Structures are given as structure tokens and as C-alpha cells.
Amino acid sequence: MTPHRFTLDDLKRILLQAAGADETTALDDDILDTTFDLLGYESLALLETGGCIEREYGISLDDDTLTDALTPRDLIDTVNERLAAARVA
Template structure:
């Protein structure tokens, strides 16, 4: 698999496909540094999101990925770091 980049757009698409969106949250707004919990995504929705990222991008995410990276900006960076490690392996 060639190296891909995981973007905020990819994350938003996966969040919406897997868990939908809270009507009070605008995912098209400035959400990069907003905690997933504030965006309306609880642990079950995040588990589904993590599974979808793993399947689509062929990466293995550790169980603490969302607690260690509680915002979209941090998660996108963590997934891209994992993709980079895979490409250099």
C-alpha cells in the first residue's frame, strides 16, 4: 500500500459515516482543537471511528489513541505518524 495522508476531511467523513453528528455541532466549523467529547462523540462512537480508520488506512491504532489524542488535530497527527512509520518499515 502506498503512503496516504489522513486529513481532517477524512476524519470528518469517517465520524459522520460511523456515528453521525450531534445537531448542535458544526463539523465544518473550527473543530481542530475541540475535544471529541465536546463534539458529541463518546467512547463507543470513537471505537467505531478507530476501527474504520484501521480498516480504511491499514494501520493499527493502540487502544488509547483517543485518550492520548483527544482532539481532531492530535488524532490526525497520530494517524499520519503511524502511516509514516508503516511507509518507512
């Protein structure tokens, strides 16, 4: 069954799992509107994160979707849109 919502906590967990974090990355702060670049996550880390999301949540995220998501809020919104579409399909 597809989960109902993808949350910031889900994203933080997957970011740490997929790409790790260095000591300058403050994922406990209010990061919703902070760019991934400022958080220390480059495109390769986001692609790995996207792969983890796809496997765990059973949705598809193309590379452009991942690179176009500039902030955690952008990515969370996109994942939730895909989850909603998967429930309807």
C-alpha cells in the same frame, strides 16, 4: 498502497460514517482543537471511528491511542505518524 496523509476532511467523513452526528455537532466549523467531548463524540464513538480508520488505512490504533486523542488534531497527527511508519516498514 498506504495513503500519504490523513486529513481533517478524512476524519470528518469517518466520524460521520462511524458515529453519525446530531444537529448540535458543527463539523464544518474550525474543529481541529475542539475536544471530541465538546463535539459530542464519546469514547465508544471514537473506538468505532478508530476501527474504520484501521480498516480503510491499513494501520493499527490501540484503544489507549484513541482515548488519549482529545482533539481532532491529536488523532490526525497520530494517524499520520502511523501512516509514515507503515511506509518506512
